[in-house]
Amino acid sequence: MKIRIGVILIALAAAVSAQQGAPGASGQAPGRGMGGGRGPAMRSAEILDDQRVTFRLRAPNATDVTINGDWPQGRGVKMTRDDAGTWSATVGPLTPELWSYTFSVDGVSLLDSANPNILRDGTRYSNFLIIDGALSENYKIKDVPHGNVSLVWYDSPTLSAASPRRMYVYTPPSYDKTTDKYPVLYLLHGAGGDEDAWNNMGRASVIMDNLIAAKKAKPMLVVMTNGNANQKMAPGYGVIPGQTTGNTGNPGEVGVVGAFAGGRGAGAPGASGAPNTGRGGGGAFGGAFPESLVKDVIPYIDRNYRTIANKDSRAIAGLSMGGGHTLAATNAHPEVFSYVGVFSMGTAADVSDKLTDLKKAGVKFYYVGHGKDDPVVKVAQGQNLAAQLEKVGINYHYTESTGGHTWSNWRIYLTELAPSLFQK
Numbered sequence: 185m186k187i188r189i190g191v192i193l194i195a196l197a198a199a200v201s202a203q204q205g206a207p208g209a210s211g212q213a214p215g216r217g218m219g220g221g222r223g224p225a226m227r228s229a230e231i232l233d234d235q236r237v238t239f240r241l242r243a244p245n246a247t248d249v250t251i252n253g254d255w256p257q258g259r260g261v262k263m264t265r266d267d268a269g270t271w272s273a274t275v276g277p278l279t280p281e282l283w284s285y286t287f288s289v290d291g292v293s294l295l296d297s298a299n300p301n302i303l304r305d306g307t308r309y310s311n312f313l314i315i316d317g318a319l320s321e322n323y324k325i326k327d328v329p330h331g332n333v334s335l336v337w338y339d340s341p342t343l344s345a346a347s348p349r350r351m352y353v354y355t356p357p358s359y360d361k362t363t364d365k366y367p368v369l370y371l372l373h374g375a376g377g378d379e380d381a382w383n384n385m386g387r388a389s390v391i392m393d394n395l396i397a398a399k400k401a402k403p404m405l406v407v408m409t410n411g412n413a414n415q416k417m418a419p420g421y422g423v424i425p426g427q428t429t430g431n432t433g434n435p436g437e438v439g440v441v442g443a444f445a446g447g448r449g450a451g452a453p454g455a456s457g458a459p460n461t462g463r464g465g466g467g468a469f470g471g472a473f474p475e476s477l478v479k480d481v482i483p484y485i486d487r488n489y490r491t492i493a494n495k496d497s498r499a500i501a502g503l504s505m506g507g508g509h510t511l512a513a514t515n516a517h518p519e520v521f522s523y524v525g526v527f528s529m530g531t532a533a534d535v536s537d538k539l540t541d542l543k544k545a546g547v548k549f550y551y552v553g554h555g556k557d558d559p560v561v562k563v564a565q566g567q568n569l570a571a572q573l574e575k576v577g578i579n580y581h582y583t584e585s586t587g588g589h590t591w592s593n594w595r596i597y598l599t600e601l602a603p604s605l606f607q608k
Contacts, residue, residue, distance in 0.1 A: 226270075226298040229285070229313045236276035237313065239285070240298065244269025246289045251275070253285035254590065260288075280317020281592055282387065284310040303385055306376040307419060321394070322599050323387045328397035329357035333389050335379075338484045342476035343413055350410060350417035351379050351481065353489070354389045356396055356403035365490045367497035367606045368405045370477065371598070372506030374528070378418035379410040382598075385591045391599055401602040404499075407485055411502075411509055413473040474513040478520055499605050501525025501551065503594045504560055511535070511569075518545035523605050525551040527597045528558050528589055530569040539576045548608045553583035553597040560589050 228240040239251055241263065249271040251261040255278050263271040284303055287294045295302065299311045314320050332355050340347040359366065371388060373381035382388040388406055395401035410417060416424050477500075486493040500521045502510040507529025514524050515538035524547060552570045554561040561567075573580040583600060585593050 228296055228298040229311070231313060231315065232274075232276075234277050235279075235315055236274050237278060237315075238272060238274045239263065239287075239296065240270055240272045241287055241289070241294075241296065242268075242270045243289055246271065248288075248290055250288045251285055252288055252293075253283055254592070255279075255281070255283045258283070258285065263287075278315045280315045280320040282312055282314050282320060282323050282595070284312040286310050304380065304420065305385055306378070319596070322391045323595060324394075325390055326394060326397070328393055330393050331356045331359065331389060331396075333383060338480065340476050340480040342479050343472055346414050346416050348416065352383050352408040353485070354383070354392060354406040354408070355489070356392065356405070358403050359405075359490070363490070365492045366403060366405050367499070368407060368485060368489075368491050369499040369501065369523075369602070369605060370407045370409070370481070372409065372411050372477075372500070372502030372509050374502075374504030374506050377506075378412060378415065379408055380418045380420075382406075382408045386595055386598060388598060391595065392602065395599070395602050402606050404602075404606065405485070405489060405491065407481065409477065409481055411473050411506055413471065413476070471512075474509045474516065477509070477513055478517050482520070495520055495546070496522045496548070496608075497606060499523035499525070501527065501598070501601055502529070503527040503597075504529055504589065514542060514547075515539075518542040518547070522546060522548045524549070525553075525597065525601045526569060527594050528554045528560055530554070530561055530567065531572075532568065534572070535569075536572045536576055539572055539578060543576055543578050547578055549604055550578050550580035551583075551597070551601045551604065552580060553585065553593070553600070555585050555587040555589065555593050557586075557588040558593075 226240050226242060228238070230238040230240075232238065241249060243249060244265075246265075249263040249265070251263060251273055252259050253261065253275070255275070258275070261273055261275055263273040265271050285296070286309075287296060295309060296311045299313070301312050303310050303312050314323055316324075334353050334355070335350060336353050337348045337350050340349045343349065356366065358364065371382050371386075373379070377385070388408065392401065392404075392406055396403050482498070485491060491497070498521050500510050500513060501524065502508075504527070507526040510524060510526050511529065511531060514521050515535060518538070518541045524542075530552070550573055552573070570580065570582045581600070581604065583597065585596060587593055
């Protein structure tokens with residue numbers, strides 16, 4: 185997979201970073217020293233044959249070191265120090281999945297400098313590892329044909345104060361080898377995320393490469409936009425001239441729940457199922473984004489890529505806030521999309537009239553997925569959305585998975601949704 189961006193290296197505190205590769209620390213792997221006398225690299229996270237994982241950190245002056253991972257019982261795992269000042273802990277066995285973690289050293293959160301695999305969620309960074317198994321099989325980079333991921337700037341008259349804007353565009357492996365036209369999936373992130381979220385946290389391009397190679401999904405473009413109506417692009421690449429937001433952080437799950445609790449969060453569908461129209465306030469939930477997607481993004485993609493430019497070759501899906509944007513866009517513009525996916529979102533309002541319009545327009549498939557312990561769905565009633573789809577008679581798939589409002593669920597939903605797209 186060719187990603188047309190420069191690689192960003194994330195540096196830890198200098199003392200801890202240097203100590204990770206210092207000679208004499210336990211858990212070191214054979215290798216060449218760097219410079220005159222620097223020892224072999226520390227091994228962390230080391231995945232053992234029984235799917236347990238050993239973490240190591242050299243911090244001889246620390247008094248308390250823990251691991252904070254997103255696996256069950258992964259928070260606050262105590263590490264122990266040996267005589268050389270190396271802290272370690274072994275956890276698991278862990279189930280097959282992509283798991284993320286950070287270290288806490290005397291209360292300060294640090295990355296594992298021995299593990300180059302890093303995720304960014306807003307302004308929060310973490311390391312990750314993948315435990316092999318059936319569930320995580322599509323998350324690994326395999327020896328299969330790879331598509332390209334481009335970072336694309338486009339003009340957005342609908343969001344003129346935050347224009348031009350940036351998005352990721354995945355093209356399948358065959359795109360550069362043929363003159364064929366392709367269907368398009370518009371894939372939307374949640375609150376606190378940005379255009380980088382689905383490709384980085386969600387492994388979208390890796391999942392699509394593997395599904396297409398296995399002939400489980402049709403080759404398609406995947407467009408990953410920035411759904412924050414007042415952001416030109418993701419933070420982390422420098423100050424952007426004219427950037428209209430100071431909110432480049434990650435409000436987290438509490439912000440998500442609060443924004444959708446009353447069904448009137450900016451960017452969430454109103455009682456009619458149409459998008460709210462606030463352009464100024466609204467922060468990450470800027471309500472004009474669904475309109476800009478339809479009026480700015482889709483025309484740009486159809487002009488600049490070889491697409492099959494009709495509703496039957498166009499899909500939209502989103503998680504959390506992106507699920508709200510998906511509802512808003514499809515309810516307001518039933519003539520644009522034939523395939524819809526709503527992840528970890530729903531509606532407390534009766535939108536059956538909007539869904540009836542969507543059915544009349546010829547929607548072919550609707551996917552609803554959420555976790556059993558998802559606090560957002562408990563507020564926004566994802567089950568209510570499924571019940572309304574049933575009432576209206578729209579062909580839909582409903583997944584209620586374990587867990588909550590997490591990327592481990594959203595990766596599953598994309599893996600389930602993609603094979604159902606553009607099959608009719």
